[in-house]
Amino acid sequence: MNILIMGPPGAGKGTQAELIAAAYGIPHISTGDMFREAVAKGTELGKKAQEYMNAGMLVPDEVTIGLIAERLTRSDCERGFLMDGFPRNIKQAEALNNILSDLHKELDFVINIYVPNEILVDRMTGRLTCPECKTVYHRTFQPPRQEGICDKCGASLQQRSDDTAVETVRNRLEVYEKETNPLLDYYQKRNLLVNIDGQQSREQVFASIKAHLGRA
Ligand code: ADP
Ligand code: ADP
Ligand code: ZN
Numbered sequence: 001m002n003i004l005i006m007g008p009p010g011a012g013k014g015t016q017a018e019l020i021a022a023a024y025g026i027p028h029i030s031t032g033d034m035f036r037e038a039v040a041k042g043t044e045l046g047k048k049a050q051e052y053m054n055a056g057m058l059v060p061d062e063v064t065i066g067l068i069a070e071r072l073t074r075s076d077c078e079r080g081f082l083m084d085g086f087p088r089n090i091k092q093a094e095a096l097n098n099i100l101s102d103l104h105k106e107l108d109f110v111i112n113i114y115v116p117n118e119i120l121v122d123r124m125t126g127r128l129t130c131p132e133c134k135t136v137y138h139r140t141f142q143p144p145r146q147e148g149i150c151d152k153c154g155a156s157l158q159q160r161s162d163d164t165a166v167e168t169v170r171n172r173l174e175v176y177e178k179e180t181n182p183l184l185d186y187y188q189k190r191n192l193l194v195n196i197d198g199q200q201s202r203e204q205v206f207a208s209i210k211a212h213l214g215r216a
Contacts (some may be wrong), residue, residue: 001026001213002105004087006183007113008176009169010123011198012205014136016113017084017108019206020188023031026080029071031064033085033134036160040131053162056171057181058088072099078216080108093186110187111209114196117173124169128157142202 001024005013014030021028035053038046045063052059054153068086071077100106113192115123126139130150137144137157144151162168187193194212 001108002100003080003082003108003213004110004187005082005084005113006110006180006187007198008115008120008180009172010120010127010204011113011115012123012198013084013113014134015142015202016111016205016209017082018135019081019202020117020209020213023210024080024082026082027076029068029077029081029083029086030134031059031067031085031088034067034071035059036039037198054165054168055164056168056175058175061089061091061095064088064090065099068092068096069099072103072105087183088175090182090186093183106191107192109213110192111194111196111212112184112187113196113199119199120173121169124163124172127163130155131158 003019003020003026005020007013017028017030020026035046035049039050039053040046045067047065049059058064064086068083072081087096123138123141126141128137128139128144128148129135130137130153132155133150133153135150135152135202136142137150144157149155150157162172168188184193195207196205196208196212198207
């Protein structure tokens with residue numbers, strides 16, 4: 001199954017993507033995670049991405065599209081993929097169409113998780129991430145068993161730098177409205193869109209998604 005998961009920053013894309021990827025045995029491809037990894041390692045890609053991320057802006061399309069084009073050719077995508085954080089504008093969506101058609105693949109579903117802005121701000125500012133295994137927690141909504149420590153791998157949890165500055169959080173919400181939200185119409189017209197209420201609990205959101213995807 002070839003799936004995209006969309007929604008504003010903080011909607012729960014990464015959280016659900018992990019559950020879906022594990023349940024359906026497909027890789028979770030997250031452009032945000034790929035960029036954060038590159039920044040942490042100090043690679044050329046990381047140097048290009050860092051200032052855009054800190055400002056809450058999109059990393060330039062030519063960089064991002066190239067990254068995804070390469071990722072989708074890897075053999076672990078043969079049985080499908082779950083893509084989180086890409087595409088984020090029309091240009092990326094059109095590039096994705098071309099990449100997939102070159103690979104003789106098609107999208108099966110585009111999951112859209114919707115959550116109102118007031119809640120998104122609380123979700124982003126309370127988010128904690130494991131730098132090792134990438135598991136996502138929340139100080140209040142999804143706390144780790146032991147404060148500051150990843151339940152799964154024992155690493156120290158971190159707060160994303162783009163989740164702390166009010167200005168950056170606001171920018172990300174604006175960029176989403178302006179650039180990414182129009183894609184919902186784009187995928188609706190192709191009959192691929194599945195809308196999911198992201199204000200439910202993590203488990204309820206996952207159950208709603210599974211009900212749409214079926215056993216596949
Ligand atoms: P995104 O990838 O869309 O930015 P995340 O999956 O990282 O979102 O989730 C953002 C924050 O909200 C995290 O701290 C996560 O633990 C929390 N969260 C995710 N899903 C839910 C939910 N259904 N209810 C409450 N909090 C949630
Ligand atoms: P969120 O949890 O806010 O949805 P992500 O982890 O998906 O965030 O992305 C974090 C940042 O990485 C974005 O604000 C942006 O700077 C950059 N980024 C991620 N995916 C893309 C993309 N497809 N195009 C451009 N920039 C991206
Ligand atoms: Zn961990």
